[in-house]
Amino acid sequence: MNVIAAVKAYVTKMTDENEPGMKILLMDKDTTSTISMVCGKSEIQQKEVYLLERIDNINANSNVGLNYLKCIVLLRPTPQNVDLLSKELRNPRYGSYYIYFTNIVAKADIKILAESDEQEVVKEVQELYMDYLAVNPHLFSVGLFKCIDGLSFPSHFLIRTVQSLSAVLLSLKKTPLIRYQRKSKFCKELAQKLDELINKESSLFAFGQNSYPVLLILDRRDDPVTPLLNQWTYQAMVHELLTINNNRVNLSNIPGVSKELSEVVLSADQDSFYAKNIFLNFGEIGQNIKELMEHFQAKAKSHQKVESIADMKAFVENYPQFKKLSGNVAKHVTVIGELSSIVAKHDLLQVSEIEQEIASQNDHSSQLQSIRKLVNEKNVRDSDATKLVMLYALKYRNHAGNEVPALIKLLKKRGISNFLLNSILNVLEYAGSHACENDLFNVESAVKITKRFFKGLSGVDNVYTQHKPLLHETVEELIKGRLNEDLYPNTSIGNQHFNGRVQDIFVFMIGGTTYEESYSVFTLNATYQGINIILGGTTIHNSKTFLEEVENAVKNIPKKHTKHLSHLVV
Template structure:
């Protein structure tokens, strides 16, 4: 199970089925993102695709009848209408049409009626309707999926389509389990089962294992997306934001034109693929080694004294140039991360976040929060997230001082959009809504494990926290996951250990959870886990998720330059 491989297979097939010759790729906004995650522009050019167009663009190239057109769009009503119009007045010679998901027969009929000039050669369903971020991680690009703590109908429909596409592309017909405490999880599970029944011919696979689709709700673990992160990929997303593998560095002082936007993709950047899970200390050392290796090679290239040297230089120059770009990019990114960590005292903030999420020492933690709220170097968003963590942890504590901390935030001049989040997060995910006690998970069965961890020594005080997802998946792998808490849909119970698990988080997942799944896959070689979510959160997007879910309106948050 590998979502990147699944999508690349479809995109490769699309570009090759039309045969040799110059091609244009006609996409919509979503499929443009899907393709750009899987393939670099240079890789697509090798497939003889020389022009990229958007079907919804107001201005398009004039008729280019010598080009073959590969259409790759989502099967929405808007896209079908735009494509019908395209076929009535074709700009290109012939059309090969690929829908990213199941298309209604009525829509196929509309297209056939519009193809008066008979330019369409083929129409296919290629199930590439999700963002493949890494081999075990996918997202749907939905930034705030609920309204008033229930599904936004548009986002529910999109989520059903996205998960259906994942199942079809991986050729899995799963048992469905869902979080019993979540109405949203139950509703999504039922909608997916409807599709599995209605489209049973499409799901007619031979299966060697019995896969499980496990549907969870972000509201059961609001802690994970509130924490600052210290592994490379997660840290970049938290402090700089990764958007479809791209990072905007245009705000960095003195940045060169080439580095204003950089691409961080494990598929196209070997250094990133090998180091995205390293912690901040390790990545600094690895960058130093990369620099030293580059400097050694640069010195070698300075000695071009003979014909043989020149030939060697010409042969190795593309690799040298690529390495130069890799060094520049990662030195810039890590340098900016380092600057932000020092500028905003993030080590102090993170240490206290970890204490709030892993330990219960009310009075000591309250005093530490108050000290940090008085520290002018602490960003407003970090002050806010500390109070959010405190409120989630101690809302039932008899001596809690949520009101006092809120007053401190207001005196500090923290904008109202942040201070409101304290009450919003309690409404979104207070004690009454969670089926797990996040702050007292060392029940009798867990005590030994906790003590053992303490005796072994925590590797890093900044990474003590373990997402709730880990416990849930470990129990599932060991066949100990409660069928009361996570029931099967339709009273179907699997009788043996699962080998393929697709877990989906309504309300968004995180890179910390992606790392956890990566580690679980390594620790359990007989089991393959894929993680998906409506989006991939940092604090900014999670704040929007909470705000939207509890009030129905989503302001835009900024994590930098508060």
């Protein structure tokens, strides 16, 4: 199972199946993102695509008279898109139209388009199920940010998520047994709606499977810890410190960065160096780039010393032919150079070590002392100081020596923003308000629940990678056939009951997943031969977007669990 390969296969089908010759590709905002995630512009142009257009940004007089060109239309089947396409067909600018929808299209919409096609320019209408963002071969996103609103899952976000998940399943030709987190109303709603769609469109989902794949639907609120941690594998680190937006990273704020590197694309499918290093840790990546540059130096007969990230940047600037021959490596030198600068400037090694200790070990006194010290360090960023207090509050809120109020006062004295101060309370409400099997804030069950999402990895030498996401343990239990059926029931009890070894697993996280969890799925795929796991989420978070998601999720909700702290953040 490979979501990037699935989407690329559809792109090939769409561009190769119709008549040869120059083509226009007409898309909407969402399908533009879908295509850009898996295909570079040059790759599209090699398929005889002459021009890319947006249907929501058409100038009525543009490209008039180009009736010798064929138009490939790729749209989500939304009412707005059907309306815009109908207008295009009434006054066609091109000689023929090959229409592809990225999801199931209603018969009524097909009728509207047929009635608009008075000049009979439409040659084909098909459904190609790529209504999602393929990020890594095993990772996809719906692209929905702030999907939980006031601890409810708005119907338009729910419907959009159902559509995206159904497209993933159809593109990979899988009809799953759906299991969900029982005490999460969001998970139950999504499971039921998706199950209804699969039953309604049973002919589309009739793949003649020998076994049932499993779709496991989880709630982000069950693990608020993972999105708060600093990361040290390449993809996760870039997203945490620089932010990846649809495979693009904005570097324009780096002093002295060249124009061509002001925005870079990081795609494992289009970038061999990135593909090889995406899950390696920071030190290994730097060493790999150094070796690659030394190889080039040998060819260039250069004796310039390359020992540090700064030396690498200087080398690239002094050898313009290096940029030409290995622009890809120049890009990574710039990215890693900036990561290295941020790590050193803001003491992230120290911060991360304490984060990992809180997440993986029990030593209240020592951890409290370390947090106090780092909160008073000027080099430590406000966001990192606040996240340390959040992690402490999540773990030790019921500890006899709990010092959350004192730590909030310390942050306030430092001048932390109201958003960050309120985020501490928001995270506590967010993590404690969901319907877990046990109330997270119940004194008796708190230790049990805390152990669930504060779980270390035994035998790990690297102090920066001790933490293991709760998702890792949950999926492992599913693989071994030990996932509790009362806590994670399926939608079809009474109709079918699954017994036996699971081979294909889809895991979907409502409220967003993370690149650390993506790495966990990557390692599980490598560990359990014959098991194929795909991870998806409403979005992919770094700590900044997670805190914004949390703020939106608990807005206008009475503070049930943090009343005693509210006066501290005013």
